Amino acid sequence: MPLPPRIPLTRAQIEQVVTTFYARVRRDTVIGPVFLNSLxxxxxxxxxxxxxxxxxxxxxxxxxxxxxxxxxxxxxGISAIKPEMFTRWLDLFDDTLAGELPDQIAAQWSALAHRIGRGLRMGVEMNIPQSGPPILH
Structure with missing residues (x-):
């Protein structure tokens, strides 16, 4: 028996959020250039x-x-990605969620995205060459 969805969404809703989000990313002056360079x-x-x-x-x-x-x-693995860019990524994603979904569903997906974003940011931070003592968070 399949697991119930973590958030009450359809695949079509997910696709719409992703499409809208990346249209915004391509126009963004902070993270857009990193994506355009890579893709x-x-x-x-x-x-x-x-x-x-x-x-x-x-x-x-x-x-x-x-x-x-x-x-x-x-x-x-993408050296152009800086830890602080995840803040902008999440801001754009949250704005997209708020524009595309009911508030409660947007909040649930946002919480999941923020958890994933924290992990990705930590991974990027860990790959930055350090000089001096480690930075503890």
Missing amino acids: SDDAAIWRTHEAKITDFWANAILHERSYSGNPMMVHS
Whole structure:
């Protein structure tokens, strides 16, 4: 018997949020250049990326098994990604959720995104070469 969704969403809603979010990302002056550098501005590449991220969220929220990948490795392997960029990423994501979903559902997905974002940020921070004593959080 399949697990119930973690958040009451449909795959179509997840896809709409992802599509809207990445349209905003491409226009953003803080994180847009990092994405455009990694993915280019080719529409087909963006569609593939958005489909993969939709699969990621469908896995995390709906317990689908359509995603395979390692977000930690990907994010920590891109030197242009700075820890402070996760704040902007989450702000844009929260704004997108608020515009696309009812408040309670947006808040639930936001909480999940913030947990994942903290983990990814920590992974990026751990891969920054340190000089001096370690930074403890």
